[in-house]
Amino acid sequence: MSSSVLSDWLAQRLDRSSSQPLYRQLQRLLQSAILLKELPAGARVPSSRLLAEELGLARNTVIQVYEQLAIEGYVTSTTGRGTFVANSTPEEFTETIRVPREKDELFAELRGEEEKLSSNSGQLALSRRGARLVSEAGVSKRQLGAFMPGVPDVTHFPARVWTRLHNKYWRRLRPDLLTYAPGGGLAQLRHALADYLRTSRSVRCSPEQIIITTGIHQSVDLAVRLLSDPGDVIWTEDPCYWGLRSVLQVSGLEPRPIAVDEEGISPSLMDLAHPPKLILVTPSHQYPLGMVMSLSRRRMLLEYARKNQCWIIEDDYDSEFRYTGKPLASLQGLDGAGRVIYVGSFGKTLFPGLRVGYLVVPEELAESFATASAELYREGQLLQQAVLAEFITEGHFTSHIRKMRAMYRQRREILLDAAACRYGDTIQAVGSDAGLHLVLQLPHGSDDRRTVAAALERNIVVRALSGYYSDPSRGPGGLLLGYACVPDEEIPVAFNTLADAIDETTVRVNDRQDVPRIKAYVA
CATH class of the missing domain: 3.90.1150.10 (Aspartate Aminotransferase, domain 1)
Structure with missing residues (x-):
């Protein structure tokens, strides 16, 4: 491509009415011409003075573009000789690169016409489990309004109290609250949670058994990573929450759906003959149908897990919102063999954007879970955890739940x-x-x-x-x-x-x- 042809080609594509800066447009156009070999390796590009004159741009604009292209390896510059397209990709490799049939398609993005590109291009890059996750995703684009399930009324959150506590911690700024979280989360929040769970949910635990996470999804993800291997079987209630089913599928587990009846999860004799590695249940409030697991079914499940060395993951969502009688005791509170992993979150009791959840694990697993959590997720949000801990200990949490x-x-x-x-x-x-x-x-x-x-x-x-x-x-x-x-x-x-x-x-x-x-x- 000669200098005059290149200038004409660039001039036709620069959009001076666009909100995108001209230097950015010019840079991307030159990058595209080089990638598509319209400007082949070794080709000399026009001098910054000449190109600026032909395009009606400030010379500094062109110099800025050339300097950035040189930094990124598209061109090389030699004093006294000029600027040349770099030979950066071996020929045998470039032959395997898939070039669009219509080269001009690559420039469509510059004109805001991304829809002209293949709508399947993103899917082609996904793994089989990635494609399955996306194709079967249940997440909604809408997260508020009538009648969006699982979303609390955030307009009645006690924002003044929360802000007061937040401001107090910012005024006494502690460097240790602005770094990564220690394994398991902030000790202050773990102590507050242990007291709350013992009194309100009959959960038997010490602060050391509590692991702070970003919510139910991460809690379950951590549990299945530490307690199972790819290919292991996990029982899930049928029906069950689609979000957790997705977590299990991408973890490489084999979910085995078990029907529910009026007493909760109801494994058949054939199911019982083949013990799983994990059992995921919502005993206090089956999701989505709402039945409560009976005491006899709870005792059966706990004894089965003890005999067969299964792990039970108890998702205790929505447990605080029971409208007749007292809140039901947790399954974990009945567990004498240490086979239950209890998970909960503050997403529905406070507000979903808080992104704070927790696990309660058996004592012998506590140190391993804390280490793995810090290793995998590098948690932070300690300032938020400190505010939440004080929010609980001052009684605002239980007051808000009652309201x-x-x-x-x-x-x-x-x-x-x-x-x-x-x-x-x-x-x-x-x-x-x-x-x-x-x-x-x-x-x-x-x-x-x-x-x-x-x-x-x-x-x-x-x-x-x-x-x-x-x-x-x-x-x-x-x-x-x-x-x-x-x-x-x-x-x-x-x-x-x-x-x-x-x-x-x-x-x-x-x-x-x-x-x-x-x-x-x-x-």
Whole structure:
């Protein structure tokens, strides 16, 4: 490419109306020309003075671009001789590089036309487990609003108290709170948590048995990395939380779904004949259906784990939000053999963005878990942990939970009333009296994913129950409705909007005009 041809080519592509600086555009255009061998190795590029004149740019702009290209190895400069394209890639290697059929596609990004590139290019680079994780991801682009499940009402968080505590620690700035966390997390928070868990959840633990993490996902990830090897079997409830199922799949474990009944996880005789390495359960409040594991089933599971040397991971999410009676005791509190790993977080009790969770591990594993946590994740957020510890010890945490429990109970009742008003006595409340969501079971033959899409078009966010089953095609149609983050006065209107989507998709799927019969599982 001659100097005049190069200048014309560059001039056609520089967008002087773009918010991107001209030096950045020029640099990327020259890089692209070199990578595509429009400017081959050894080719002399125009002098900075000549190119600046032909493009109508300041010479310093071109000099800046040439200097950056030299730093990155695209060109070499010799005093008195000029600037030349570097020979940086062996020919036998460049022959294996996949060049786009239309070279101009590489320049589409410079014009803000990334959509012209292949939409599959990202997927082609993923591993098999990476592609599976992305294709089966259950994460939503929306994280707030009616009726997003699992999201608390963050508008009632005691921000003034939290800010006061934060400011106090900043005023007494301690260098040790601004570095990496010690293995297991801040001792102050571990002591506060141990006291709280012993009194509120009947968890038997010392502060040393508590490992601070960023949440349930990291807690489970750490446990499976230390207690299992790739290919090991783990029992999961069917249905179960899709997020943890994804964690298990990318860890190389073989999840084995076990059906649940009204007493919780219910392994068959064939299941029991083949002990797994790990068992993941939500005994105090099955997710997403909401039943409570019976005492007999708990004792059976603990004895089975003891005899077969299985590890039980107890996910105790939402345990604080029980609306009748006292909170249930943990499974870990019944464990006399040290086979239960207890996990919890503050995401729903305080706010999801806090990103603080914890594990309680048997004494003999505590040091190993603390070391591994520091080795794998290099945790920090010690200032946040210190604030949280004081928030707990001063009593603000339990006070906040009491307040939110009353609010969520009322919102649950408003939602059930709205459903009964729309569907009359065809709606039934089944399951436990706890949590931040309920499940509506749709009529037989309904496609809950289609209903979810129809609801989203109306700006209502719900989740399809079938997606929580190991085989979604066999899962019963249903919807998860989170009521915690929806103001009281918005619930009836939002439910009627959702009901329109339910009626519309039920009619279309079943080709009939009757009102759908719905069951509600209060989960």
